[in-house]
Amino acid sequence: MQIILNPDNMQTLSLGWRREGRQIAFVPTMGALHGGHMSLISHAKSHPSFKAGRDKIVASIFVNPLQFGAGEDLTRYPRPIEADKAKCDAAGVDCLFLPTPDTLYPPHFQTTVHLSRVTQGLCGDSRPGHFDGVSTVVLKLFNIVQPHWACFGEKDFQQLAVIRRMVADLAIPVEIIPCPIVRDPDGLAMSSRNVYLSADSRQQALALPRALQEAQAQIRAGIIDLATIKPAIETHLLSQPDITIDYIEFVDRHTLTPLSVYQSGTTQLLIAIKIGRDKPVRLIDNVAL
Numbered sequence: 001m002q003i004i005l006n007p008d009n010m011q012t013l014s015l016g017w018r019r020e021g022r023q024i025a026f027v028p029t030m031g032a033l034h035g036g037h038m039s040l041i042s043h044a045k046s047h048p049s050f051k052a053g054r055d056k057i058v059a060s061i062f063v064n065p066l067q068f069g070a071g072e073d074l075t076r077y078p079r080p081i082e083a084d085k086a087k088c089d090a091a092g093v094d095c096l097f098l099p100t101p102d103t104l105y106p107p108h109f110q111t112t113v114h115l116s117r118v119t120q121g122l123c124g125d126s127r128p129g130h131f132d133g134v135s136t137v138v139l140k141l142f143n144i145v146q147p148h149w150a151c152f153g154e155k156d157f158q159q160l161a162v163i164r165r166m167v168a169d170l171a172i173p174v175e176i177i178p179c180p181i182v183r184d185p186d187g188l189a190m191s192s193r194n195v196y197l198s199a200d201s202r203q204q205a206l207a208l209p210r211a212l213q214e215a216q217a218q219i220r221a222g223i224i225d226l227a228t229i230k231p232a233i234e235t236h237l238l239s240q241p242d243i244t245i246d247y248i249e250f251v252d253r254h255t256l257t258p259l260s261v262y263q264s265g266t267t268q269l270l271i272a273i274k275i276g277r278d279k280p281v282r283l284i285d286n287v288a289l
């Protein structure tokens, strides 16, 4: 596995691969790799036009300062780089791109990608500026890595919608591959931030996937007025002493506009909570209803 730190070297390598007729699959991450990230690497390889031996898998690890707000966990975000390198190598990644903030954002850097509507509400409200940071870094990474396709997890559902919208709006020639949420056996969605959870908080956090299941059960029971499902979910989450609710939203999964009545094939439930007392950990999860 090649490891590349410098963006110019990465772009030169990718352009060379393209000239040789190779396709490039890309998995951008912030590291502290877990089963969710590894599933994206598998999806990258199982693309119908991926040809082993010819095509290349590029993963990146970059804890992007632009997408963290003041008071968020930028400095304490886990960075187990040696373990991450070993996982990428074992998973058959051809090239691991590890840029630094100074090389991606040199002092004269002044461009921001901003999407207006899809970034409103949900995490966009709780984390002002977050999606500007995400769209800006993803577009820059796409221009450096030059991928034919790139994999993103449905775990970050609004992020996926933002990236898809940006790619469509700006005619970016990259196919976006959505990948399902990978969960631990107890149901908690895998996240690099789960390492912050104490044993007790982790137990309480299971209320989050269970709340999603509870909503699914209510839909199966024939309830279609989403306003009547919401209080049951709230009660379920707030039965845990250290959980506070950031949002519970039923949205159209394509546009992220809020829904008040269940629509089969369209309704997605998205939840964000904070858990813990001293340094609360923010967790997000979602499900198709």
Ligand code: AMP
Pocket (backbone or CB within 6 Å): 028, 029, 030, 031, 035, 036, 037, 039, 040, 151, 152, 153, 154, 155, 156, 179, 180, 181, 182, 183, 189, 190, 191, 192
């Ligand atoms: P992150 O390192 O948290 O920025 O995530 C990098 C990519 O992995 C994003 O596309 C995430 O949506 C995806 N991802 C993170 N956790 C999971 C998970 N549990 N299941 C599937 N994809 C995930």
